[in-house]
Amino acid sequence: MQKSGDVILGGLFPVHFFSSISDLLFTSQPEQPTCHSFNVQGFRLAQTMAFAVDEINNNSSLLPNVTLGYTLYDNCAELGIGFRGALSLVSGQEEQIILHNTCVGNPPVVGIVGDSSSTRSIAISSVLGLYRVPMVSYFATCSCLSDRQKYPSFFRTIPSDAFQVRAMIQILKHFGWTWAGLLITDDDYGFHAARSLQSELSVSGEGCLAYVEVLPTDKDTDELRRIVDVMKKSTARVVIAFVFETHMINLMEEIERQNVTGLQWLASEGWTATAAVLQTPELMPYLGGTLGIAIRRGEIPGLREFLLQIRPDLLDSNSYGKTMVNEFWEFTFQCRFAPAPAGWVEGGGAICTGQEDLENVNTEFLDISNLRPEYNVYKAVYALAYSLDDMLQCKPGRGPFSGHSCATLQSLELWELVYYLERVNFTTPFGDQVSFDENGDVVPIYDVMNWLWLPDGSTTVQNVGEVKGSAFKGEEILLDEDKIFWNFNSKKPVQSVCSESCPPGTHMVRKKGEPKCCFDCIPCSDGKVNNISNSLGCTSCPEDFWSNPQRDHCVPKKTEFLSYHEPLGICLTATSLLGTCTCAVVLGIFIYHHKTPIVRANNSELSFQVLLSLKLCFLCSLLFIGRPRLWTCQLRHAAFGISFVLCVSCILVKTMVVLAVFKASKPGGVTSLKWFGAMQQRGTVLCLASVQAAICTAWLVSASPSPHKNTKYHNDMIVYECAVGSPVGFAVLLGYIGMLAVLSFLIAFLVRNLPDSFNEAKLITFSMLIFCAVWVAFVPVYISSPGNYADAVEAFAILASSFGLLITLFGPKCYIILLKPELNTKKAIMGRGAEL
Incomplete structure (x- = not known):
């Protein structure tokens, strides 16, 4: 099919499905291939290009004063035929028609619409690309054609x-x-x-x-x-x-x-x-x-009317171009022209008159409701037309080529048209934008x-x-x-996964030897969470947070400390208050009976100081209960250390007084009592307590105890405790108390067999034995106790040792004062000593 014009466009379309090619025997000139099995859709593609050319020629705003023509070849869906057709288009010689031994044909084309096959497009573009002949395919999809190095002038209106x-x-x-x-x-x-x-x-x-x-x-x-x-x-x-x-x-x-x-x-x-x-x-x-x-799919207004205008040429039915239309006519109406063109009509049938009405026959040729490859042909023709139009609108001296020159139809180099084709940009009547990227893809x-x-x-x-x-x-x-219609009972999209989606709280672990879409859902480990589906890993919670049971979000960690509200804290608090009240009661009893011999014996002032210091010991155990704060951490050990030093110092002084009195009772020993008068006793207690105060001060200044969030005992729990700051300071504090206690025990042990009037040495010996036993047991238990139990152990040791001192030192005396008043006389006390 062809039409003359100022500029000729070429086209390659599969008007036939199959071809017959004679064997190459190399003994005679090979026969021309013949094509058979008429393809109505391929013929409609060719007619769509013809329609687009006519529409452009009738458009005064596009290519004015220039008439487009076309030359269209049937490639018969065969690589060799399509390739020969492409070479004929660019050379302007029709090898298929030889008249008077002279090759004739239309002028060479400036661009080709086609081919429909990726294989044929690859072959043709490999050659035509050497000469930069523009080729715009409407159906070749192979992405290999996007290689501009191999196919520099290939374009297409179908996506790759x-x-x-x-x-x-x-x-x-x-x-x-x-x-x-x-x-x-x-x-x-x-x-x-x-x-x-x-x-x-x-x-x-x-x-x-x-x-x-x-x-x-x-x-x-x-x-x-x-x-x-x-x-x-x-x-x-x-x-x-x-x-x-x-x-x-x-x-x-x-x-x-x-x-x-x-x-x-x-x-x-x-x-x-x-x-x-x-x-x-x-x-x-x-x-x-x-x-x-x-x-x-696109709309091409006026195409159906154009197709209805097709009529066979009865006068020149043997010409190649007209025969394509004639064969369509024969195929559609199941008739034949007389005489029948050799090699074109398959079988017999009625004689075609050329007056048959296309509208009265059921043919897909006129069905334009689903124009898809035709729409691509339409866009390809317009792309070439717009590139020509842009080229012709170039102003001399402002052109894109050497010396700002412009291209002209008279001296057109095809690579110049490729330049404009790469930059073409227009919109079809259907509203689709057409432009090419750097690879020639639409x-x-x-x-x-x-x-x-x-x-x-x-x-x-x-x-x-x-x-x-x-x-x-x-x-x-x-x-x-x-x-969307779903062909399933559920009428919903089918599920197609190798492994079900991993819910929040889990993460994916690929199955060994299987694709990455096949995986197991593993719960996040403790302390890690994941709040999205199909996660590859879990995220660690911040330091003060822990994973919830579902492992999908972090929650604040539970806090633990020796609280006043838990049973252990309540028991310790009650015991501390009981001890404090008991000390107060004993102190009241001793004050009330301060003139009795049993109170006055062995220095009543030191007994009052012991009771007051024991009261402080009981109260300082309360500092170990409750949420640790900076002031409680700093105060608890200082108060504990100084209170116990006061108590043990008073007991030590009492023991030393007993020893001095015993020595004074011997001949020549009266002078020893002057070193243990009331002032000396108070001074000794004050000096011994001052040493502990200095130790506490140095400890607090150098490495003060402070609140500490301990997570090493429980991963999901924060244990609030008081970090001692300096273990050396804590050890010195305890060591000093222990030294005084051991010293008191040794002196009391030495004077345990004094006359009965001085039997308080036995009570002191027993009390110091209990005191030392409690604190010797405290050290390993304290070290091995986790979290708030360490505070509980220390509070328990304070209370146990305090009660031990209170009961052993003041229990027998209160018993005599309250229940055996007859024994609370000087005579009775001295008598007991005589009996001994």
Whole structure:
């Protein structure tokens, strides 16, 4: 088909499905190939280009004063024929027609619309790219054609397979399908799609392939049976098929035989919108609900009216261009022209008159409701036209070429047209933007189709969304889920995952030897949480927080200290107050009976000081109960140390007084009492207490005790305790008390057998024995006790030793004062001594 004009555009279209090529015997000149099996859709593609050229010529705002023409060739879906046609277009010589031994034809074309096949486009562009001949394909999808080094002048108005793969992944991501099977064809289309899909899934991390199977090109029953068995056994419920309808027909026969249902098919553009042969009531139980990627559908106003104007040329039916229209006529009306063009009509039939009415015949040729590849042809023609228009609008001296020159039709270099084609940008009447990126790829957009199974048993393919691509937002998917038909009882999308989603509180651990989508859900360990699904790891809680039982968020750790509200704290508090009150009662008894002999014996003033210091000892145990604070931590050990030193110092002085009195009672020993008068006793107690006060002061200044959050005892609990600051200071404090206690014990032990009037030495010996035993046992128990139990042990040691001193020193005296008053006389006391 051809039309003259100022500028000629070329086109390559599959007007026939098959071709016959004679054997090359090299003994005679080979015959021209013949084409057969008329392709109505291919012919409509050619007519769409003719319509676009006519529409541009009638548009005064586009290419004014320039008439476009075209020369269109049938490639017969054969690489050799398509390649020869492309060379004829760029050379301007038609090798198919030889008249008077002279090759004739139209002028060379400035650009070609085609080819429809990636394989043919690769071959043709490899050669034409050397001469920078612009070639705009409407159906070649191989992403390898985006290589500008190999194909510098190749453009296309259909998205590449790379975008189709990403569009597939967007659909998988939208419905949460992370586990899918893949079926591909045994050619470059299938293998390249498989590599791209696996690569994109690996990079994006959106899913995994359960299996990849290659469909045989022929009807290999055993291989098909094996593939269907794999599909049945797999847990993947989604099947992605980068195939053509011929492959699907063979596969579906085996699927129907084995009754494999419950699969969600995801179809490539190779069979989504064109496989009418699969949309039968027998196959819809298996293919119903199929989602697929389809070439963008467009509207081409006026195309149907243009197609209705086609008429055969009865006067010149033997010319090559007219014969293509004539054969369409014969194919559509099942007739033939007389005489029949040799090699074109298959079979007989009625004689064509040329007056048949296209509107009265049922033909897909006039069905323009689903224009997809035709829409791409339409955009390809306009892309070439707009690039020519931009070139012709160049102002001399402002051009983009050397010396700011402009290109002209008279001296056009095709690489100059490529320059403008790379920068073309326009919008179709349907509202789609057309421009090419640096690889010659159009702004990508696909329709998302759904196979709908109607209640009456019929089927239809409906548009349910689109996938767009942009340089800024990547791939965007828009779906109308309310329109989607799901071929499942639930009427909802199927779940297709290798492993169920890991809920919050767990993390994923991959199963060894399996894809990354197959994993186990392991609960987060103690102290770690995860509040999102499908996390690869858990996050540690902050120091003062711990994981809740569900491990999905951190909660404040429980705090533990020796509280007034817990039983142990209550018991210790009650015991401390009991001891304090007892000391007060004993002190009251001694004050009331201060003139009695048993009170006056052995220095009553020191007895009062012991009772007061014991009262302080009982009260200082309260500092170990309650939440530790800085002042309580600093005060508890200082108060404890000084109180006990006061108590033990008084007892030591009492013991020394007993020893001095005993020595004074011997001949020549009276002078020893002058060193233990009342002032000396008070001074001794004060000096001994001052040493402890100095120790406490040095401790507090150098390394003061302070509140401390201890987490080493319990991971999920904070133990509030008082850190001693300096273990040396604490050891010196205890050691000093122990030294005084041991000294008191030794002196009391030495004077334990004095006359009975001085028997308080026995009480002191016994009291110091109890005191030392308590504190010797305290040290290992305190060191090994965790948390608040250490405070409880120390408080218990204080109370036990205080009660030991109180009971052993003042118990016998109170017994005599209150219950045996007859023994509380000087005579009785002295008498007891005489008896001894």
